[in-house]
Amino acid sequence: MTKNLPALPIYLDYQATTPTDPRVVEAMLPYFTEQFGNPHSGHHAFGAAAAGAVETARAQVAALIGADPREIIFTSGATESNNLALAGVARFQRNLQGDRKTHLVTAATEHKCVLESAAQLEREGFAVTYLPVGRTGLIDLERLAAAITERTVLVSIMAVNNEIGVVQPLAEIGALCRARGVHFHTDAAQAVGKIPLDVEAMNIDLMSLSGHKIYGPKGIGALYVRRRPRVRLAPLFQGGGQERGLRSGTLPTPLCVGLGAACEIAMREMAPEADRLRRLAARLHQGVVRQLPDAYLNGDPGRRVPGNLNLGFPGIDGDRLIGELKDLAVSSGSACSSAALEPSYVLRALGLDEAQARASLRIGLGRFTTEAEVDYAVERLVAAVQRLRDGPPAAAIVPEGADAPSAPVAHR
Structure with missing residues (x-):
């Protein structure tokens, strides 16, 4: 085993959530105690200070994705943003145009909150293509x-x-939608701050993002809503008309400040952080397949976000494997679907059978992951798989729909 052991347990689930960066916490703290005013009470100094902080945060979020600050709507997170985008556009257009505009298109591998929002719209009479x-x-x-x-x-x-x-071809999708006169929404919770995004260049009309995926606080997110050409939404709930009338309720100033600070840090450090994560992911992947040559990578080997690995181990039950890895925080799929007993619907959509889907683990590396942690994880993961197999690894078997394990991880 590794001589200089890293501190245990090791967190390798950065797609589920990220720790709040200490610099973000530092930026937030004054707005819990010293600058505690309501940002919508701009007629006195306390409210004006809070309002100014919120607008600074709005500008920081906008800068990261190439937007105008006036196009950023603060929400409680990506789930609310996704619901507002889908239901807001669909209901507004049906109210405006009746049955002439009642069809949506999404993908079978979307996050549960998008799929459930689409299912709700189907119950309301909309048609959805998956x-x-x-x-x-x-x-x-x-x-x-x-x-x-x-x-x-x-x-x-x-x-x-x-x-x-996997990174979808956003610019190509945006160009297609713009040419066809259709609004394009993207759930970018796992992309913002990790890969370059430009809503103008990519013809994106609506974009959802989440604070806790980019080393910001939980409970805050945003929805980018294009102003020109204008995208119009029906709000999900009623209230005082804050956030351009689209999202009523008093804004949580500390959380907005935290999201803004996280976006500013990501904008400044994205490129070097991505390079480091690519190296760490390649180190982990190569370390595993060197000793377990039948391990396979789920998803495109080139068009991937830095730091994500989804690895399959033939003949292994992923939940049992996680049980063997008490000192490693890894997952078998989405944190938002962790209560489900069935295998990952995302992996099944790739063509993997139930056994192959159950044999897979998601490993997420992030800002605070070290080489020592990666090396320790490789040793623990390989040992656990071999122990469950009760012997040395079998000969290389790559299931249909999976990438050959011999090639190292390549990232965009």
Whole structure:
């Protein structure tokens, strides 16, 4: 085993959540005690100070994605943002145009909150097309183009998949939607701060993001809503009309400040952090397949977000494997679907059978992951798999729909 052991347990689930960066906490602290005013009470000094902090945060979020600060709507997180984007556009357009615009297009591998929002709209009489994905997890642009009809009002395709880390072709999707006169929404909770995003260059009309995925606080997120050409939404709930009338309620100033600070740090450090995470992910992947040559990578090997690995181990039950790894925090899929007993629907959508899907683990590396932690994780993971197999690894077997394990991880 590694001589200089890292502190245990080791956190390797950065797609589920991230620790709040100490610099973010420092930025937030004054707004809990000293600057505690209501940001909507701008007629006195306390409220004005809070309002100024919120607007600074709004500008920081906007800068990270190439938006105008006036296009940023603060929400409680990406789940609310996704619901507001889908339901808001669909309901507004149906109220405006009736049955002429009652169709949405999304993908079978979207986050549960998008799929459940789409299912609710179906119950309300909307039609939804769920696009399949290829074996690497990417959508087919020709299939997308064929799915768009004159009744289509919105296409919602996530930027980076939360389980397999695959990066969808956002610019191409945006160009297609703009040419067809259809709004394009992307759930970018796993992409913001990790890969470059530009809502103008990519023709994105709505984008959801979350604070706790980018080393900010939990309970805060945002929805980018394009102003020109204008995207119009029906609000999810009623109140005092804050956030352009789209999201009523008193804004939590400390959380807004934290999200803004996290975005500013990400904008400044994204490139070097991505390079470091690529190296760490390659080190972990190569370390595993060197000793377990039948381990396979789920998802496209090239178009992946830095730091994500979804590895399958033939003949192994993923939940049992997690049970063997008490000192490693890894997962078998989305944190938001952890109560479900069935295997990952994302992996099944890639063409993996139930056993292959159950044999897979998601490993998420992040800002505070070290080489020593990666090396220790490799040793523990390999030993646990071999112990469960009660012997040395079997000969290399790559299931249909998985990438060959011999190639090292490549990242975009």
